Amino acid sequence: MPTSPLKQVLIYVAALLVALSILAPLLWLFLMSVSSANDLTQIPLRWIPSHWDFSRYQQLLSLAPNSPGRLFLQAMLNSLITATGATLVSVLLAIPAAYSFSRYPGREGWLLACLGMYMVPPVAFILPLYFVLQRLGLLNTHWGLMIVYCSLILPFLTWMIKNQFDALPQDIEQAGRLDGLSTRQILTQITLPLAKPALGAAALFGWLLAWDEFFYALLFTNNADAKTLPVAIADFMAGRATDDGLIAATGIMASVIPLIIAILLQKVLVSGLTEGGSKG
Template sequence: MKRKIRLIMRYSAALLLAVSIIAPMLWLFLMSVSSAADLTRIPLEWLPREWDFSRYLSLLSLEPGKPGTLFLHALANSLLIAGGATLISLLLAIPAAYSFSRYPGRDGWLFGSLAIYMVPPVAFVLPLYFILQQLSLLNTHFGLILVYCSMILPFLTWMLKNQFDALPLDIEQASRLDGLRYWQVLLRITLPLAKPALGASALFGWLLAWDEFFYALLFTNNIEAQTLPVTIAGFTAGRATDDGLIAAVGILAAIPPLLIAICLQRTLVSGLTSGGSKG
């Protein structure tokens, strides 16, 4: 009897979690295919009387005057900036995390970087703005990539350091006895073992850059480098806001992270659980 009760409670909790995640996205989709009359009808109706997919067509069109010219350009900017920042941060975080993990006594530097990471972003606005201005990197892709690297790098270093701590040292020591150098041990032994952790870390770093709004708003002033969160906010700037269009943008903006998470599903799960215990 107790086993059945536990099973029921477990499935009920899983169902509640699934509903809490899916329900907002389902409501967002229903808003995106509802007409303006359905969105303003009182009392509210859960299902639209007329299913309107024209907003998706306009967002995926490059025809002049359509919102797709802004959306698709911002989508490309977000993919480029988030991907570039994640790649650079990952390449720098791997040797940094390995150094912190294998050579004790340097934790002060790691905690210092994390302390800076925890400072509110508004505190760095003026220094970063002056640096980008002096380097002529305002309103550029590379400028935002550098800013995002300063945000992602401490996070990835900390996450990978914990994963490297969980890997057994016996294999690395045996490789050193066989004549491999430190960088060869890292490339040939440690990184293949830490592949799931690398995938999970890269995904979380990419999401940090993909969802970032504050710096992108301040350091860009036109569509040349504006990211998707800033462009979505721009759709609400007019006097008459199309709530259905904003909902459609939200649905389309959620597709790239969803596809990446599906592709890295096995890596993500194993990477999150591999650091739970030391081997």
């Protein structure tokens, strides 16, 4: 059934509004990052900078001692290590767990329990996690944050991947069993290749959850050795004389890596979300 011209116009208008709602804050953040302090405090507000100043980006890319760039780049590296490590571990654990929940009925209670734990406010886990990390000597370390982030990411990825496994046809797996393949071989040689786009989408969402996490990183890190990017950005706001332009520049720089990853994995992300949405 062909789409009417009016419906097409409404679709494009809706898409334009969504794009503007996403891009407008980023545009304003960029304008703030290249505006002078006078422009940012002027009344009425000056929307277009009188002088374009990119010096804040130079500061953030500098490795000079005690410079904002040294803290920012170290925090970005810490975020990359912890988010990537936690995502890899969570995906490796979520795949067999999701396959078990999907292919063996009667275990949904365990999955619901995991999701229920995921919905508990993070503040309820502060003391137990703190004492565990303290006993293991993992406070203010990458490994400690990875463990904490896995507790956040793993239930979400298990549920997401399980839904993708449910949507896959099981006839091919049954044929593999008739050919003598073990459960591990069926999972690695048949199921995972079919679910590859969904795995990419799930891994991306899990990585973004860890990349943006602030609460636990604030509590379990105390110096630049493991401090992540959200906490470092908050530190820039803690001084008496806050440079709003510098904070805006850190926000722009912090969004670069997720943007690059999303562009590179765009086809995988769209394919995975489409397959998940077509279930049933």
